[in-house]
Amino acid sequence: MIECRNLHKSYRLGHGRREVLKGVNLTVSSGEKVGIIGRNGAGKTTLIKQIGGVELPNSGKVICRMSTSWPLGFNGAFQGSLTGYDNARFIARIYGYNYSDIQSFVEEFSELGGALRMPVKTYSSGMRARLAFALSLAIEFDCYLIDEVMLVGDADFQRKCRFELFEKRGDRAMVIVSHDMSTIREICGRVILLRDGLALEHETIEDTIEEYNRL
């Protein structure tokens, strides 16, 4: 279970501060798929960073009782000057996995071929998404945090992602940030709307999505 209790997060902005999260409460039970929607700048990525422990809230608490992945997105989590293989080596080392297992999974899943020997900073965003997915799926977590990378890549890659995430790992919890309502409807059991720094949830998914559409 993951529990966010009254999260507040603000960032320095010029001489003042801008408060992005103004007391967010959220509980994710094991196996639950929770979608997070909201307009640009509503704090979706900020929230997922607090859940993943990448940034710490100014006040409030995140209580994690299951292993949680790092937020899967375009940036972060990689060292741009290192090659794809070196990044995989590093991930294997810090999570205590056998490198050869990770290596073969990454090669097969990402289909990046020789590009894995190139520094990650030379990758396109599609290639980055492939590597990001490959690395985080190579490590088993109870909960995956997914920040908008779902819609990247070609149709074939999307199919692979869906298979690995929603079929093979259908029993895991997920927190998914997306602007694509059909993905949200298809996958998520609950939807949270971030608005004015607060998390809103209606009785049904459709009600929440409708409120989002009215914004």
Add this chain to the structure above:
Amino acid sequence: MGHFSKGWGVQVRVLKALMLRELTTRFGRENIGFLWIMGEPLLFAILVGLVWRAMKGPFEFGVDIVVFVVSGYIPLVLFRSSFSRSIQAFTANSALLYHRQIKIIDILLVRFLLELIGHMMAYLFVALVLGALGIFPWPYDISFILLGWFYYSLFSFAICTVLAPLSETNEVFEKLAPVTTYLMVPFSGAFFMVSALKKDIQHIVLYSPPVHGMEMMRYGIFGPSIDPQFSYTYTIAVSLPFMALGLAMCRWIRRDLVVE
């Protein structure tokens, strides 16, 4: 106990992974690769040693001048380079914070340990080469050399833990750091023996913690003839409070770190 040993296992795993990563990003796998880690301190020590030899003749304070300069300069370069490596270390490594088992103090520790290993390797290398040439004396007591290194490093790392979070709060610190470390040079103990100074100046330089470590190292090399001046407690008594302050500041700054 099981809990502790598991945590310790994770800690060791993380530090090892971070060190290998830092080595790869900094030195790459081209030409001599990881050996570059001792390249810079080695060049510094040898070249400055030769310059002093040319300027001041073969002896200083009754000992060989090259050995004197090398033994002082390598720890001094450690002192300076570990400071500059700790400036903005968190921002430079913010991608690492995506993994929750990595704490920001690990980032600092790894950077410092790599500097320490590199400089100690350079020190050993110079000692062996100069020793083979008959210039570097057989150390009087190796345990004092190691103890001196320990004191010197303890103080350097303690300062790093304060400097790193400070440099994140304000860019002014980043600009001031190089000149400050330069001004610290006379207080590093690298270029004098305390016993050769005037009594009132001795009194002043002994307020500087690294001087004690340096005197210990030199005592370990040259023996009692240099009349070393050091305290076993002073460096620790200064370093530990600094480190406690630094760790508290790291904890505090972690809350404000913005990760892309």
